[in-house]
Amino acid sequence: MTQHTTPQSDALPTTVRDFLSAHVVRDADASWSCLTEDAVIVDQGEAFRGPEQVYAFLRDAGSEFEYTTEQIGAHRIDDTHCVAVLRLEGSFPGGVAELDYRFTLRDDRIAGLVVANHEG
Template sequence: MTHTDRPTDPIPTPLRDFLAASIVHDADTAMRFVADDAVVVDQGETFRGHDDIHAFLRDAGAEFSYTTEQIGSRRIDDTHWVVTLRLEGTFPGGLADLDYRFTLRDDRIAELVIANHEA
């Protein structure tokens, strides 16, 4: 379900498929949409290259139980997108809205920056 109080643009298939795989910690499938030289930054921690990003996707949040819901998406330009996800679960605070800021190159994710949602 997508909330209508935030801008929502249809997201490109590679981003949609990446998010679907990463939400269920299917790192192997998620990596199909990530460039070999990609960089992922999650709350200030940087992961570079296939092995680091694969481990991040496999392990991030695995110690918690939570649900994930897309609550917005915004196209910046042809290669930049922001997708806002709401996580609710057993992690500290119990609720978080996160912006996933994607940079695409040749239909693959070249960069992903995950940070608290900017209201």
């Protein structure tokens, strides 16, 4: 069974909390609604640009695995940058991963997201 926690950290803006809540349950439409039209997502070094690539990432990322997601940290860097730390456990290689989701905001929407190994 796949379980996910709902991010509730006050350190994160509402848009980021909404995005994470939708993303961890693979609701691509709800995730998409939190992004700017020109948003760029970089996941483990691979960039997704343009509406088709970004939406495909939101729809398909991690879909080949079963895993649980737990938000284990969050902090705001400044008015336009924040980081959420997610811990994933599941059937992917290695079985456990802690990832930083680094957000860049513009006009209360997500203009950029970089997903990378946690810099603990």
